[in-house]
């Protein structure tokens with residue numbers, strides 16, 4: 001039994017990205033599959049502990065460790081899915097169209113798309129191991145960018161991930177030097193699938209933003 005369900009790795013067809021090699025992607029897909037496998041395994045193990053309806057004192061250390069690891073592995077699985085899904089092979093457009101829903105939401109929240117981008121890129125360049133994520137607050141449709149340490153620290157409860165960028169070194173180390181993260185971020189932007197990003201936005205954003 002697995003209390004959060006049993007997950008299968010999703011398949012992504014992304015070969016031919018600009019500035020992110022197929023070799024990097026292959027390695028990255030394998031890492032992602034590892035997160036899926038570990039999430040399933042942890043869920044099953046935790047289920048074993050709780051099946052008698054009680055966590056005994058002597059079970060607590062192992063149970064606690066497994067539960068903490070579940071937060072890491074499960075977020076690792078989900079964030080990679082967002083990341084791969086918001087990329088497209090064959091060349092994205094770089095920046096979104098000026099009149100697109102995303103550009104408008106960024107403008108409403110940051111005064112201009114350029115300021116939103118400077119903030120998102122700035123977060124992506126932060127030292128450390130983690131993610132840069134643009135979220136939408138479902139209460140008012142506003143966008144905000146956040147740094148996530150590892151996979152699980154810094155996610156904002158209830159906010160929806162709209163654009164997700166992996167900045168762990170494994171995301172670019174085969175293509176760039178560790179100090180060349182800005183080049184990888186540039187490559188990431190040239191492969192963004194803005195249509196997918198915009199599908200994640202609430203459809204009534206404009207109405208709510210006017211009220212916010």
Ligand SMILES: [Fe+2]
Nearest residue numbers: 166168170171
């Ligand atoms: Fe990754």
